[in-house]
Amino acid sequence: MITRVLTAFGLIACLLSIPTAATAAPGVPPLPDSFLWGVASSGFQSEGAGPDSNWKRYAATKEPYGNGVDFRNRYPEDIALAAGMGLKVFRFGIEWARVQPTPGSWNETELAYYEDVVRRIRAAGMRPMITLDHWVYPGWVADRGGWSGAGVVSDWLTYARHVIHRLHGQGAYWITFNEPTAYVQQEVTNGGVNPLLIPLMFDRLVTAHRSVYDVIHQLDPGAPVSSNVAFIPAAEGLVDLAFWNRIADKLDYIGIDYYYGLSLDNWSAIHAAKGEFWKVDPQPDGIYHALRYYHDRRPGLPLYIVENGMSTDNGAPRADGHTRSEHLRDHVYWMQRARADGMNVIGYNYWSITDNYEWGSYRPRFGLYTVNAATDPALTRTPTDAVDTYRTIAASGGVPSSYTPVKRQSVCSLVTLLTSCLFPPRAP
Template sequence: MVLTAALAAAAAAGSSPPAHAAGDGFLWGVSSSGFQSEGSPPDSNWTRYAASGRTHELVGTSVDFRHRYREDIAAAADLGVDVFRFSVEWSRIQPTPHGWDEAELRYYDDVVATVRGHGMIPMITLDHWVYPGWIADRGGWRDPATVGAWLANAEQVVARYAGLGAMWVTINEPTIYVQKELAFGGIDAADVPRMFDALVAAHRSIYARIHELDPGARVTSNAAYIPGVQTGLDALFVDRVRDTLDFLGLDYYYGATLANPSAIHALTDDFASIVPHPDGMYEALMHYTRRFPGLPLYVVENGMPTADGAPRADGWTRARHLREHVDRMRRAAADGAPVFGYNYWSITDNYEWGSYTPRFGLYTVDVRTDPNLTRRPTDGVDAYRAVTGEPWPVPVPG
């Protein structure tokens, strides 16, 4: 382990349970990602997609988590959560193929130390859809050598933070990752099978390496749940890595029923027009309970957007959305779903892959017009603080 001062402080905190963890053992958390929240990103596939005019707007400063992470991590801790999820951005720590940027690694050291210092578990995502510009120059996921370069970076990160009690997410939403790369030109249709093969190989390899470097750590890849077609989508990735998942990460946002077909708005990125379907949370958890008996489940992402922070036309509030989805999760647990954790997406608003219009944050931030990037609490803050203080109804799987 590379033991900087920040890491030494984090290690000194020991491996005791999170300071906020309830005695029932259920883990509450918040999610974020580097590219979406850090701001001022280095050259990457996504800075290039934005610069090409294929997105609604540039990322710019985003909410400047890069310099305000202490504030946001403290806000998460104040909610009473146990887990803070973030990603270590490959494009930031390895801006050229010739080595790693030690200053940027020290920034992530301090993020890890700050999370630990607040008594929370770091949940570290190794790939949240972003790779360096020099990888893009070589063909991105079209290039067979990308897997090796990806593994070298991932191993650097894992080795640095081994022994600090982290949970690991290898690849965020692989099926949506491939879809985004296809939509923005990172790959062509003929490259889709090759990219899935590469992501499977990357996950399987780093899973084994994590368990060598960080014994006892729990490792996953989180699946974006799409009702009606998830079994087919799982054949592309999840089924191929099932034996290398310590738990299954589940991302649930939208349902689709004859009575509520509003998920069609996702095709035009009009996310705030999708009417929430809390029962889908129950259905998603029970789907995986049946498909993978005994595999622990963790809701890695769940949330609801507004459009530029305005009240939703359907009357849903963030507090209501949170309470009703947690209620369905509790019902699933009572009916046998081995769910042991839940993360809200996200602690603050951020760059939603091309636009600042969809706002998912517990704390809202007006990136376009507020130069101070003030964090303003939504009604979800008090609601989540109340949720984290409630007992979990059934034993939590180990």
């Protein structure tokens, strides 16, 4: 009964106190000069000309993959575009299938390519953020059963150790597995793992992360290591039981991917489950609650938004009129609020530097630079409105203290269940 009373009181308080779009937003201080502004990409989604892999096989039944956006050959251009915005971090992924085409061989051309990616990132004044596994593994691993195969952890660690040995000492931030929960979901959906073996795949991802965390610290001392979580509103505590809770002592920073919120006045995240990302009504204040959720769980660890972005439908203006610039400014504002409230947010990556293959379709467009991969053979990088906006944000340490978010604060965000209802953020 007491719980019900508190819940009702919290909901009423939230409804009465929530600001509207016209309410003056409280000022926020800028983020420090040390803050890491960055962009993100991944291997298979961007590189093109992919070798045999689980996702090369999955893509055969989806929208044609073609040549991706050809990051494999255009990486100098994309790195220069990021540097031109004054950014400090460039995230990219290593494709296991490229560097180890067969169990006993290493492709020196592809290893040299990744070495040059790192070299160019550093020469442009940025730090590399290197993802070891962004949901893709070689065809020969798939033939052995993928993550349900008997020797997959050993095979994966052999690959990871080889890559770390080649790329250590470059000031990198490391990501072991991209969004492990979504990784498992994709494998089940595409037939890579039997649903009955979901616990086994999680067990093996946990073992691999814990092992490679130690390997990175041996081969690349001082390099920060994480595994970025896909923040799932109202369910994160349950989802964390399978992976995050089991590797929390083997993290140097907490990597968070935040895209969608959930609140009493916004249930549109259901569209994301159907792949219609452009129909989701953005909820920028949810990023504050996501940061607070993990800050409260591990107060001593820095927080890094590894991915955040907004989809359009094939590059067309959104039906709600919301622009990429507005989306970016609003989320940065709430990060500044989080930092002002004592959360140690150290970095932010925009997903993504260019449009890419969104796991079966080119229709969702998340890029700062749009690319018509399905219709433009030249794969021209065309800047969106958010390019100049991001350049200004990075130079200024965020949005001005007088900034008022375009999207109003949600009515009782359910990102962290009742916490955000009972204890909504207040003016700093």
